[in-house]
Structure formats: C-alpha cells, structure tokens
Amino acid sequence: MxxxxxxxxxxxxxxxxxxxxxxxxxxxxxxxxxxxxxxxxxxxxxxxxxxxxxxxxxxxxxxxxxxxxxxxxxxxxxxxxxxxxxxxxxxxxxxxxxxxxxxxxxxxxxxxxxxxxxxxxxxxxxxxxxxxxxxxxxxxxxxxxxxxxxxxxxxxxxxxxxxxxxxxxxxxxxxxxxSYDKIIIKIVGKGSHGAYPHSGVDPVLTASQVVQGIYNIKSREIIATDPIVISICMINGGSQYNIIPSEVVLEGTFRTFSEENRKYIADRIKEISESIAYANRAKAEVEIIWGCPxxxxxxxxxxxxxxxxxxxxxxxxxxxxxxxxxxxxxxxxxxxxxxxxxxxxxxxxxxxxxxxxxxxxxxxxxxxxxxxxxxxxxxxxxxx
CATH class of the missing domain: 3.40.630.10 (Zn peptidases)
Incomplete structure (x- = not known):
C-alpha cells in the first residue's frame, strides 16, 4: 500500500x-x-x-x-x-x-x-x-x-x-x-475555635501526620530498587482561618509495578492512617479505589x-x-x-x-x- x-x-x-x-x-x-x-x-x-x-x-x-x-x-x-x-x-x-x-x-x-x-x-x-x-x-x-x-x-x-x-x-x-489506584482518607475529629484547640480534636494536624506517615512507606518499608510512587494530591477541609474543622479529606494515588507491593501499600495506608488518627483521638476512614494493574x-x-x-x-x-x-x-x-x-x-x-x-x-x-x-x-x- x-x-x-x-x-x-x-x-x-x-x-x-x-x-x-x-x-x-x-x-x-x-x-x-x-x-x-x-x-x-x-x-x-x-x-x-x-x-x-x-x-x-x-x-x-x-x-x-x-x-x-x-x-x-x-x-x-x-x-x-x-x-x-x-x-x-x-x-x-x-x-x-x-x-x-x-x-x-x-x-x-x-x-x-x-x-x-x-x-x-x-x-x-x-x-x-x-x-x-x-x-x-x-x-x-x-x-x-x-x-x-x-x-x-x-x-x-x-x-x-x-x-x-x-x-x-x-x-x-x-x-x-x-498500576494506578486511588486513595481517599477522611479524618474525622471535633471542630473547635482556633484559639482553643484543646477543646476539640484537630483533623488538620492529624491529616498532616498521616501524609508524612504514608510517605514513609516508600522510603522505609519497601526496597529502594523497587519503583514506587505515593502522592497525596488533594487536601480539603476548613472554612475559616480561625476555626478548626471537624473533618479533613485527603485524596491521592499510588503506583507500582508489583502486585505484591500494590496490596502491601494499600494495607499499610489503612493501618498507618487509622493508627495515627487513633493516637490523636480522631478517626480515619480509608477507601482504596482500585484502578488498573x-x-x-x-x-x-x-x-x-x-x-x-x-x-x-x-x-x-x-x-x-x-x-x-x-x-x-x-x-x-x-x-x-x-x-x-x-x-x-x-x-x-x-x-x-x-x-x-x-x-x-x-x-x-x-x-x-x-x-x-x-x-x-x-x-x-x-x-x-
């Protein structure tokens, strides 16, 4: 032709x-x-x-x-x-x-x-x-x-x-x-005035610790030669500069070439989020939306x-x-x-x-x- x-x-x-x-x-x-x-x-x-x-x-x-x-x-x-x-x-x-x-x-x-x-x-x-x-x-x-x-x-x-x-x-x-999969994490706390954080449970602080904890999966739990990406790309919460909100929602993605790592990362995201939230007197609701291998x-x-x-x-x-x-x-x-x-x-x-x-x-x-x-x-x- x-x-x-x-x-x-x-x-x-x-x-x-x-x-x-x-x-x-x-x-x-x-x-x-x-x-x-x-x-x-x-x-x-x-x-x-x-x-x-x-x-x-x-x-x-x-x-x-x-x-x-x-x-x-x-x-x-x-x-x-x-x-x-x-x-x-x-x-x-x-x-x-x-x-x-x-x-x-x-x-x-x-x-x-x-x-x-x-x-x-x-x-x-x-x-x-x-x-x-x-x-x-x-x-x-x-x-x-x-x-x-x-x-x-x-x-x-x-x-x-x-x-x-x-x-x-x-x-x-x-x-x-x-592979590509989606993470949704809702951190539920107790809202309060920004001047009196002791009267509430701060989901913003908890969310920041959850992000750091999740990022440690790549650097401290999986061999460095395995390509892994974990990215939190959205953080939504709050309505006023001096009001601590009652909840914060995180969304992101994780990527890998291994089905074993894929399952491990999903399990650890749930464990880390729930544990950090518990330590801060908050609650974490974790949803993994599976994408593609x-x-x-x-x-x-x-x-x-x-x-x-x-x-x-x-x-x-x-x-x-x-x-x-x-x-x-x-x-x-x-x-x-x-x-x-x-x-x-x-x-x-x-x-x-x-x-x-x-x-x-x-x-x-x-x-x-x-x-x-x-x-x-x-x-x-x-x-x-």
Missing part, C-alpha cells in the same frame, strides 16, 4: 475525530464516526452492550486463530487552546492522542484489507471507551468481546517516551507502565514486533525507563499475552499530554498502522 496515501487518510480521520471529542463511556458521535468508516470498508462492527465500545473482525470469521489491535476513543474535559482550524470547540479535547489511536486503527483496517490474502486467521479491531476512567477495557472484556483472542497489541502516540525523536517506537519486554509486556510478542519493525525499516528507540503513568490496556494483559507500544510523535514544542495545547507530529502516523498490521499477519502465520 502507498504509505503516503495511507498517512493522508489517517491524518484526515484524526482531524475529523479531533473536532468531536467526548468523555467517559458514552461517545455517540465518536462511535458513529468510527462505525461509518468501518462500514465504508465493507466491515461489520459489533457493538458493546455496556457502553459505546465496539469491535470489528477482518479475515476468517470462523477461525479460532484471533489476534487483536486496540485503540481507545475517549477524550478529556479540557478546553482546547491550540488554535488549529480543526480544534475542538465543545469544551472537551483529545489531549492524549486517542483521536490518532482511532485513526491509526482504522488505517490498519485499510492496510489489512489490502493484505487480506496474507491473513491466516482473524484480526479483531478493538475500539474501547473510557481509558481515562479505567472502565472501557473491563466493559469490553465483561461483554465477551475479547473472547478467543490469543494475543493483543496497542500503541500510544505522543510524548510519553520523553526525548525520543518523532517516528521512533519503544518496544520492550517486561514492565512498561505502573501494571502493564507488563510479553517477551515473545516483543521479539515478533522487533523483527517486524526491523523488516519494515522503522526506527526503534533505545531502552526506555518504565513510566509511572497507568493504562487500562493492562486489563487485557491479565488474560491475554500482549504488548503496549509507545510511538513518539512530538512536535518542536514537545507539549505534554493532558495539556490544553497538546499537539502531535502527524507525519509518520502510518507507521503505527503498518507495524501493528504486519505483526498481526506474522503472529497469525506463526501460530496457526
């Missing part, structure tokens, strides 16, 4: 999708657009019963030799400030590259259809909602739309791989992205992708330090071997994700479509 033409198709779709960003699980405009483009190719998408997600098969529909390629569809509640002529004006923004992910996956459909005679099975295109909320992958899995899939890959564009030049892939085995890439599929990348003449980046950011692609990897790829697409401005001025270099987007498609062809041929 003509790569230049394929890239033009992808860029055009990406810009059209960029104009209609939607957040969460219900993405009616986005879903309609994706389905129309797939149907134009003669394909028959299958809709998820739980949200706006969908899947679409290319190849032998009766084959039990199935691989999947995934894209996420949701945007962020950010007002765009890029000033592009295709900028969003609805108060949401594709500030994380999901518009490009969808366009590249539809681009893969174009490529796979032109190479359909090479397919020794089925390629399932997976379009999921709510990656930003860590819900979409679970919805598709629970709806049975990944049943029978033997392997899965996905690609993330943008600037996650810091300092990697445009058009280079990060393809590596083992940990790539961390870490993204751990499969060695054999990494080797296949490396071979394909080399054969295509695409560039691969040097080894990349795993990101402490999270991705619900990890939900697929709980039962299906797979690989999540970073594809670096920075512009000269090198603007980070989730920024109102986020932008990507569109010049080599076709490479993501071709790499994932050729991997699918290779996998199906080698694992009949």
């Amino acid at each position: 003509d790569y230049k033409k394929l890239n033009e198709i992808i860029v055009s779709m990406r810009r059209e999708l960029h104009k209609i960003p939607e957040v969460g699980t219900e993405l009616p405009q986005t879903k309609s657009y994706v389905m129309s483009k797939l149907k134009e190719l003669g394909l028959k998408p299958k809709e998820c019963k739980k949200d706006s997600g969908l899947v679409c098969d290319i190849g032998d529909r009766n084959s039990k030799n199935i691989v999947a390629i995934r894209a996420d569809m949701d945007a962020l509640p950010i007002c765009e400030e890029t000033r592009f002529d295709y900028a969003s004006t609805n108060g949401n923004m594709h500030a994380c590259g999901h518009d490009a992910h969808m366009a590249c996956l539809i681009g893969a459909a174009h490529y796979l259809l032109e190479n359909k005679n090479k397919l020794k099975g089925t390629v399932r295109l997976v379009f999921q909602t709510a990656e930003e909320l860590a819900i979409g992958a679970k919805n598709l899995i629970n709806d049975g739309l990944l049943d029978g899939v033997k392997a899965i890959v996905g690609t993330h564009v943008g600037t996650i791989a810091t300092d990697v030049p445009n058009g280079e892939f990060v393809i590596q085995e083992g940990p790539l992205m961390a 870490p993204v751990i890439n499969d060695k054999n599929i990494v080797n296949q992708l490396n071979e394909v990348c080399k054969q295509l003449g695409f560039k691969k980046a040097l080894p990349f330090a795993p990101s402490m950011g999270g991705e619900d692609f990890s939900e697929y990897l709980q039962n299906i071997p797979g690989v999540f790829i970073f594809f670096s697409t920075p512009t000269k401005k090198n603007i980070p994700h989730h920024n109102s001025k986020f932008e990507i270099n569109e010049s080599k987007l076709y490479q993501a479509s071709v790499l994932m498609s050729e991997w699918a062809i290779k996998y199906l041929g080698e694992n009949k």
Whole structure:
C-alpha cells in the first residue's frame, strides 16, 4: 500500500475525530464516526452492550486463530487552546492522542484489507471507551468481546517516551507502565475555635501526620530498587482561618509495578492512617479505589514486533525507563499475552499530554498502522 496515501487518510480521520471529542463511556458521535468508516470498508462492527465500545473482525470469521489491535476513543474535559482550524470547540479535547489511536486503527483496517490474502486467521479491531476512567477495557472484556483472542497489541502516540525523536517506537519486554489506584482518607475529629484547640480534636494536624506517615512507606518499608510512587494530591477541609474543622479529606494515588507491593501499600495506608488518627483521638476512614494493574509486556510478542519493525525499516528507540503513568490496556494483559507500544510523535514544542495545547507530529502516523498490521499477519502465520 502507498504509505503516503495511507498517512493522508489517517491524518484526515484524526482531524475529523479531533473536532468531536467526548468523555467517559458514552461517545455517540465518536462511535458513529468510527462505525461509518468501518462500514465504508465493507466491515461489520459489533457493538458493546455496556457502553459505546465496539469491535470489528477482518479475515476468517470462523477461525479460532484471533489476534487483536486496540485503540481507545475517549477524550478529556479540557478546553482546547491550540488554535488549529480543526480544534475542538465543545469544551472537551483529545489531549492524549486517542483521536490518532482511532485513526491509526482504522488505517490498519485499510492496510489489512489490502493484505487480506496474507491473513491466516482473524484480526479483531478493538475500539474501547473510557481509558481515562479505567472502565472501557473491563466493559469490553465483561461483554465477551475479547473472547478467543490469543494475543493483543496497542500503541500510544505522543510524548510519553520523553526525548525520543518523532517516528521512533519503544518496544520492550517486561514492565512498561505502573498500576494506578486511588486513595481517599477522611479524618474525622471535633471542630473547635482556633484559639482553643484543646477543646476539640484537630483533623488538620492529624491529616498532616498521616501524609508524612504514608510517605514513609516508600522510603522505609519497601526496597529502594523497587519503583514506587505515593502522592497525596488533594487536601480539603476548613472554612475559616480561625476555626478548626471537624473533618479533613485527603485524596491521592499510588503506583507500582508489583502486585505484591500494590496490596502491601494499600494495607499499610489503612493501618498507618487509622493508627495515627487513633493516637490523636480522631478517626480515619480509608477507601482504596482500585484502578488498573501494571502493564507488563510479553517477551515473545516483543521479539515478533522487533523483527517486524526491523523488516519494515522503522526506527526503534533505545531502552526506555518504565513510566509511572497507568493504562487500562493492562486489563487485557491479565488474560491475554500482549504488548503496549509507545510511538513518539512530538512536535518542536514537545507539549505534554493532558495539556490544553497538546499537539502531535502527524507525519509518520502510518507507521503505527503498518507495524501493528504486519505483526498481526506474522503472529497469525506463526501460530496457526
């Protein structure tokens, strides 16, 4: 297939999708657009019963030799400030590259259809909602739309791989992205006048000690060579400079690459919070909202992708330090071997994700479509 033409198709779709960003699980405009483009190719998408997600098969529909390629569809509640002529004006923004992910996956459909005679099975295109909320992958899995899939890959564009030049892939085995879970801690005390703290139970003082105690988990309870992040990012409480409130609420997150550490940190956050609160005559109510496990890439599929990348003449980046950011692609990897790829697409401005001025270099987007498609062809041929 003509790569230049394929890239033009992808860029055009990406810009059209960029104009209609939607957040969460219900993405009616986005879903309609994706389905129309797939149907134009003669394909028959299958809709998820739980949200706006969908899947679409290319190849032998009766084959039990199935691989999947995934894209996420949701945007962020950010007002765009890029000033592009295709900028969003609805108060949401594709500030994380999901518009490009969808366009590249539809681009893969174009490529796979032109190479359909090479397919020794089925390629399932997976379009999921709510990656930003860590819900979409679970919805598709629970709806049975990944049943029978033997392997899965996905690609993330943008600037996650810091300092990697445009058009280079990060393809590596083992940990790539961390687990991510949410902490909510309510410290309940007894309100009083700021001049008479002895007459109450100070939740502000208690909360400050809880934060310090939680941060000590990383530095004093887990081996220093294990990557761990624990961050309290919100502290809410109080209404007046001279009134000690009755309660304070802390919210934050913790990240790790180990399920053992993940459980340990959650348990210790609860123990430390409750103990410190008790020592201060207060009470701690701890809630852990489980997000997603870490993204751990499969060695054999990494080797296949490396071979394909080399054969295509695409560039691969040097080894990349795993990101402490999270991705619900990890939900697929709980039962299906797979690989999540970073594809670096920075512009000269090198603007980070989730920024109102986020932008990507569109010049080599076709490479993501071709790499994932050729991997699918290779996998199906080698694992009949």
